[in-house]
Amino acid sequence: MDLNYTSEEQAFREEVRAFVRSSLPPEIARKVLEHKRLTKEDHVRWQKILFERGWIAPGWPVEYGGTGWNAVQKHIFDEVCAEAGAPPVIAFGVNMVGPVIIAFGSASQKQHYLPRILSSEDWWCQGYSEPGAGSDLASLKTRAERRGEHYIVNGQKTWNTLGQYADMIFCLVRTSSTGKKQEGISFLLIDMRSPGVTVRPIITLEGEHEVNEVWFENVEVPAENLVGEEGRGWTYAKFLLSHERSGIAGVSRSKRELRFLKYIAAQEQKDGRPLLQDPRFLDKIARLEIDLMALEITDLRVASAEREGRAPGPEASILKIKGTEIQQALTELMMEAVGPYALPFLPEAWGEHWLGERVGPEYAGPLAARYFNCRKVTIYGGSNEIQRNIIAQQILGL
Amino acid sequence: MDFNYTQEQQLLKDSVEKFLDKNYSFQTRREVIAARQGMSPQVWEGFASLGLLGLPIPPEYDGFGGGAVDTMIVMEALGRNLVVEPYLSTVVLGASAIVLGGTEAQRRVLLPSIVDGSMKLAFAHGEPRSRHSLSQVETTAWQEGGFWVINGRKSVVLHGAVADLLIVSARTSGEGSDPHGISLFFVNPSEPGVSGRDYPIYDGMRAVEAEFSDVHVNTDSLIGVLDQAYPLIELVVDRGIAALCAEAVGCMGALNAATLEYLKTRQQFGVPIGRFQVLQHRMVDMLIHYEQAKSMACLAAVKVDAADAVERRRAVSAAKELIGRTGRFIGQQAIQLHGGMGMTDELNVGHYFKRLTAIDTTFGDSDHHLSRFAAAVEATKDAVPSPLKSRWKHLV
Numbered sequence: 001m002d003l004n005y006t007s008e009e010q011a012f013r014e015e016v017r018a019f020v021r022s023s024l025p026p027e028i029a030r031k032v033l034e035h036k037r038l039t040k041e042d043h044v045r046w047q048k049i050l051f052e053r054g055w056i057a058p059g060w061p062v063e064y065g066g067t068g069w070n071a072v073q074k075h076i077f078d079e080v081c082a083e084a085g086a087p088p089v090i091a092f093g094v095n096m097v098g099p100v101i102i103a104f105g106s107a108s109q110k111q112h113y114l115p116r117i118l119s120s121e122d123w124w125c126q127g128y129s130e131p132g133a134g135s136d137l138a139s140l141k142t143r144a145e146r147r148g149e150h151y152i153v154n155g156q157k158t159w160n161t162l163g164q165y166a167d168m169i170f171c172l173v174r175t176s177s178t179g180k181k182q183e184g185i186s187f188l189l190i191d192m193r194s195p196g197v198t199v200r201p202i203i204t205l206e207g208e209h210e211v212n213e214v215w216f217e218n219v220e221v222p223a224e225n226l227v228g229e230e231g232r233g234w235t236y237a238k239f240l241l242s243h244e245r246s247g248i249a250g251v252s253r254s255k256r257e258l259r260f261l262k263y264i265a266a267q268e269q270k271d272g273r274p275l276l277q278d279p280r281f282l283d284k285i286a287r288l289e290i291d292l293m294a295l296e297i298t299d300l301r302v303a304s305a306e307r308e309g310r311a312p313g314p315e316a317s318i319l320k321i322k323g324t325e326i327q328q329a330l331t332e333l334m335m336e337a338v339g340p341y342a343l344p345f346l347p348e349a350w351g352e353h354w355l356g357e358r359v360g361p362e363y364a365g366p367l368a369a370r371y372f373n374c375r376k377v378t379i380y381g382g383s384n385e386i387q388r389n390i391i392a393q394q395i396l397g398l
Numbered sequence: 399m400d401f402n403y404t405q406e407q408q409l410l411k412d413s414v415e416k417f418l419d420k421n422y423s424f425q426t427r428r429e430v431i432a433a434r435q436g437m438s439p440q441v442w443e444g445f446a447s448l449g450l451l452g453l454p455i456p457p458e459y460d461g462f463g464g465g466a467v468d469t470m471i472v473m474e475a476l477g478r479n480l481v482v483e484p485y486l487s488t489v490v491l492g493a494s495a496i497v498l499g500g501t502e503a504q505r506r507v508l509l510p511s512i513v514d515g516s517m518k519l520a521f522a523h524g525e526p527r528s529r530h531s532l533s534q535v536e537t538t539a540w541q542e543g544g545f546w547v548i549n550g551r552k553s554v555v556l557h558g559a560v561a562d563l564l565i566v567s568a569r570t571s572g573e574g575s576d577p578h579g580i581s582l583f584f585v586n587p588s589e590p591g592v593s594g595r596d597y598p599i600y601d602g603m604r605a606v607e608a609e610f611s612d613v614h615v616n617t618d619s620l621i622g623v624l625d626q627a628y629p630l631i632e633l634v635v636d637r638g639i640a641a642l643c644a645e646a647v648g649c650m651g652a653l654n655a656a657t658l659e660y661l662k663t664r665q666q667f668g669v670p671i672g673r674f675q676v677l678q679h680r681m682v683d684m685l686i687h688y689e690q691a692k693s694m695a696c697l698a699a700v701k702v703d704a705a706d707a708v709e710r711r712r713a714v715s716a717a718k719e720l721i722g723r724t725g726r727f728i729g730q731q732a733i734q735l736h737g738g739m740g741m742t743d744e745l746n747v748g749h750y751f752k753r754l755t756a757i758d759t760t761f762g763d764s765d766h767h768l769s770r771f772a773a774a775v776e777a778t779k780d781a782v783p784s785p786l787k788s789r790w791k792h793l794v
Contacts, residue, residue, distance in 0.1 A: 001407075001467045002400045003700045009399060033781065072399045259778050266777035276777050279769075286772035290694075290716040297693035304401045318686050363781065391685065392678035396658055 003297070005076070012073055016080040023049050029085030033260065035366040037208075037351045038087055040123070040165045046087050047120040056118055057094050064102055064110075065118050071303035074247075082252035090162070093117040093124035097170045100187065100240050104228035113168075113189070127157040127171035127190070127214060128237070135386050137172070138182045138234060142216060144173035146223065146230075151175075151188060153196075153219040159380070163199050163212045166192050172237055175230050187233035189225040196220075204376075206369035207347055241382070248316050248381075249299045249323035254292055257330045261285065264337045264363055275337055288329050295322050314394035317387040324377040324384060331371040338364040345369070401696070403471070411471045417448055418479040424746050427480055427602070436604040437483050437560055445483070446515030455493055459509035466637065470644040470699040477648025480749055482602045484518050484557035490641045491634055492519025495565050499582065499622035499630045508563070520561035521638075522552040522585075522608055523631060530762040532631055533577040537610065539568035545614040546583060548591075551607065556760075558606025559596035561587060566610070570625050577628040582621040589613050601756040602749065629707075636714045639761050640698040643721045646757045647695045649750045650688050650725060653732040656747055657681065660736055677735060684731050687724040694720045712774050715767040722764030725754035 005013065028042050050056040058074050060066030069077065082088075089095070098117050101109050116122040133140040142155025153173060163169065169190050176184035190197070196219035201209045228236055265276040265285065275281050302315050335342045341360030349358060350366045358365065378384045392398040403411065421444060430438045445451050453468055455461025462468075469490060476485060493512050496505055511517040528534035537550025548568050558564065564585045572579025585592060591613035594606040622630050661672030661681060671677055694717035701713035729751035733740035740747050758764060 001403065001696065001700060003697065005399055260781070262775070263778035263781050266779070274777065276775070279772075282772045282775060283768055286768055286775055287719070289775065290720050290768075290771065291690070293697065293713075293716050294690040294693045294720055297697050298689050300399060301401050301689075301693060301696075304399060308402075315689075318689055322686055322690065385679070388679045388682040389675070391682045392675075396672075396678070396681055396685065398658075398661060398672040398678045398681065 003300075005072075009072060009076060013076045013080060016077055017084075019053060019055075020080055020084045020086060023053070024081075024084055024086050025049075028087060031352075032085040032087055033256070034363060035350070035370050039352070040162075043087055043090055044120045044123075047089055050089065051119050056089065056120075057098065059095060060098060060102065064114055071306040072300070075252075075300065075303050078247045079252040079255075082256050085256070088253070090123070092126050092161070092166075092170075093120075093122065096126065096240050097124050097168075097189070100170070100227060100236050103239060104187075104232075104236055106224070106227075108224065109189070109227065122167045123162075123165050125160055125163040125166035125169050125192075127160060127169045129159045130156060131158055135383055137237075138185065140172055140174060140185065142171065142173050144175050144186060144188055144221070146175070149223050151221045151223060151226070153188070153190065153216040153221055155216050157214040157216075158202070158211075160199075160212045160214045161210060163192070163214055164201065164209070168192060169197075169214065170227075172233050175233075182234040183231050185233040185237075186230045187227040187236045188221055189227065190216075190219065190221050194219050194221065204373065206372040207345070208369070208373065210373070242316075249295055249319035250327055251292065251296045251299050251323065254323070254326050254330060255296075257327075257334070258285075258289060258292060260363075261330060261334050261337065264334060267361065267363075268337055268339065281333075281337070284333055288326065288333065291322070291329075292326055295319070295326060298322070314390050317382075317390045320381065321378075321384045321387050327377050328374050331367070331374040335367045335371040338367055342368040342371075403467075407468060407471055410468060411475065413448060414450065414472055414475040415478070417444060418475055418481065422479045422481060424480070424749075427482065431482060431598075431602045435560055436598070436602075437557070441481075441483055442515050442518075445485070446513070450485070451489055451515055452513035453489060455497060455509050455513055459497075459505055460513045461493075461509065466640055466699040466702045469637075469641050470695060473641045473644035474648040474651075474695075477645035477753070478652045480602070480649070480652075480746065480753060484520070484560055486638060486641055486645075487520050487557040487561070488512060488518045491521040491638050492563075492565060494634045494637050495521070495582065495621060495630065498633060499627070501618075503618070504584075504621065517562045518557070518560055519563050519565060520555050520558045520606070521634070522555045522558065522564045522566045523635075524553050524555070526551060526553045528553075530766040531575055532635060533580065533628060534575040535567050535569045535580050537566070537568040539570050539581060539583060541617075542614075544617055546617065546619065548583065548585065548610045548613040548615065550610050552610075553607055554599070555594075555606045555608050556603060558587075558594055558608055559604060563587070564592075564608070565621065567627060567631060572625075579625050580627045580631065581624050582627040582630065583615055584619040584621065585610070585613060585615055589615065599756065601753040603756075633707075633710075635761050636702055636710060639714050639718050640695075640702040642757050642760060643691075643695040643698050643717045646721045646725050646754055647688070647692050649754050649757075650691055650728045653728055653747065653750045653754075654681075654684050654688050656750075657684065657732045657735050660739075664737075680731055680735060684728050687727050691721055691724040691728075708774060712771060715762075715771040718762060719764045719767040719771060722758040722767070725758055729754040 028046055031038055047056060055067055057065055058067045058069050058077060062068045094117060101113055130140050144151040144153045169192055171188045171190055172185050173188050174184050175186040196217040198215040200213045202211045202213060203209055266274050268275040270278045299319055341364040344359040348354060421441060449462055450472055452461035453464040457463045496508055525536055539546045539548045564587055566583050566585045567580055569579055570581040591611045594608040596604060596606050599605050661677055662670050664671050697713050698717035701710055704710045732747050733751055736747050739745055
């Protein structure tokens with residue numbers, strides 16, 4: 001047992017560090033570190049830089065443009081990027097639909113879509129949840145009827161993240177209403193510019209536009225956009241979930257946020273001394289740091305098992321539960337740390353080019369909104385309660 | 399980065415578990431506890447022949463030269479079988495103090511007799527007023543002729559009554575909680591002036607309140623450097639904590655296995671109670687707590703002998719804090735999920751819970767170690783990580 005990086009792993013980390021240091025645009029890093037709003041262009045710019053270096057899709061097989069890194073190398077890469085304030089790669093293309101196309105797509109789908117995913121030419125979004133199908137996703141109702149060389153799609157998707165930027169959406173649609181509900185689901189790729197597609201913003205509690213409803217009214221989708229076989233969409237969706245796991249614990253980002261929390265707590269004053277020296281607040285930070293230390297080791301234990309070829313399994317659910325609880329606790333403590341200056345709500349100040357007058361310390365501005373926004377993390381990607389069901393069934397055999 | 403055991407370590411794990419499964423059933427443990435000594439000479443002999451007693455002792459003193467990960471493996475197995483033998487006192491604390499602080503002559507004489515099972519030790523450090531502090535030492539030792547004269551009282555000395563030799567801390571200069579001025583001595587419990595009250599503790603082990611009045615020991619009984627034993631004591635205790643964390647993980651794993659089995663077999667409302675979601679989710683939380691605890695026991699084992707004392711303290715205290723919390727959760731929930739049966743003395747569940755409760759309060763509870771960890775939390779000085787700073791200047 002050795003928890004230190006080997007000399008090869010250290011050399012790899014230095015290589016990644018050198019790249020990030022020279023290539024990550026500082027104005028983007030600064031936005032990430034200070035919790036400012038990122039634009040579509042910020043994301044695409046960084047993703048193109050990664051693409052040019054050949055590091056955009058570490059999880060893909062090498063012949064499709066992957067890096068061939070093992071799980072520990074991926075962990076190091078995530079860690080270095082997060083530490084420096086690199087934006088996370090938008091998952092929908094590279095981490096979600098990409099692996100599904102690689103595993104189940106046709107030759108022409110691979111040829112057309114994969115290079116465009118790698119180069120960020122297409123921005124992908126996800127059409128899974130519906131108003132009546134959340135945790136019970138398989139009860140989804142959006143219909144796709146085969147007519148000649150097309151599917152005609154009607155229905156409504158919701159909680160669609162950043163679809164306002166998207167060129168393409170991958171959807172779970174119902175192609176059959178007979179038999180088991182899982183068996184009537186298909187996996188369809190739809191051009192967001194198709195006539196009949198409408199994107200309507202959902203404003204979330206912190207006031208931001210991050211998610212949407214997407215409506216489909218008699219949308220014509222070429223039959224060749226079906227991935228794999230009709231009626232097998234549920235299987236592909238489950239496969240996709242198992243590939244969404246890399247970095248699911250969010251340890252590297254949480255370490256960065258913990259570091260920032262300590263910065264804030266060192267600036268803020270309580271009773272004439274830094275808040276960081278207040279035993280009550282320090283205890284909260286310390287306990288959270290200990291939980292994060294443990295999660296990092298747990299994450300590495302899973303990664304290390306994966307490197308040795310043991311299949312990644314439902315233990316990803318453990319990482320998701322604990323990781324998101326820690327992420328939420330961090331946003332909560334940061335907001336708490338700035339006290340009354342968490343109250344001013346000036347969303348215009350979180351973007352670029354704001355020259356107006358600030359209220360309170362610059363770091364305080366976005367913290368309450370982040371706290372509110374971060375309540376989502378225990379809900380999305382399979383709520384933490386659904387994750388507990390998965391663990392109960394698949395690990396514990398209950 | 400490697401979480402695997404070596405082939406030798408895997409062999410060690412298998413052989414300890416096999417030995418205990420064969421020789422340390424729950425019923426055997428009951429008999430051991432009921433006997434006056436509170437330990438089993440036969441099992442101790444078995445440990446000696448398996449090589450467990452010489453595990454952390456260098457080969458030149460007949461030991462096996464193992465490290466903290468080897469100790470972790472053994473302690474986890476001891477926790478899994480709720481072993482009450484004086485392994486921690488003798489092999490982890492006692493042998494460590496001698497290996498790390500003893501003179502060559504002391505090592506030559508004492509270590510081989512630990513290895514062969516003929517010598518058991520107890521670590522007499524805590525005092526009635528010290529609580530979890532390691533530097534609050536009021537027992538005194540002064541020099542008189544060719545002797546050290548020791549006076550004072552040591553509290554809750556684990557396995558004190560079966561020890562052939564005590565390791566006693568005493569103040570040789572300074573006062574109160576000054577870390578400087580503490581020294582360690584070997585004291586033979588049969589020495590005139592040594593008395594003790596032996597009593598059971600709630601987890602099935604035994605301890606002693608020891609009194610020292612004008613106890614004369616030879617000058618060569620001093621361990622390590624006069625007045626400067628504090629760093630040695632701290633390191634020995636940190637090793638003890640890392641070992642306790644592993645033992646706790648063994649207890650937690652056994653409790654989770656028993657609880658899961660119970661959820662699958664106990665029928666109510668016509669179904670196994672594990673069919674109820676509220677119990678499933680509780681069991682999942684117990685599993686998550688266990689995985690986090692196991693991670694921290696590994697971290698403590700890997701870092702406890704780190705050259706950097708700050709790094710060592712941070713890891714050991716973080717582990718002990720988390721183990722205290724997770725042990726309490728798993729112990730309490732295991733009883734809750736076993737319902738009335740969890741309340742009985744008959745079932746092993748309550749016994750694991752009691753051991754976990756005792757581990758939390760041994761060598762500092764969660765609160766104590768949270769404070770020790772927090773003392774090492776450092777402020778972040780800059781908003782921007784240093785590697786990027788130079789490139790940011792033009793932005794500011």
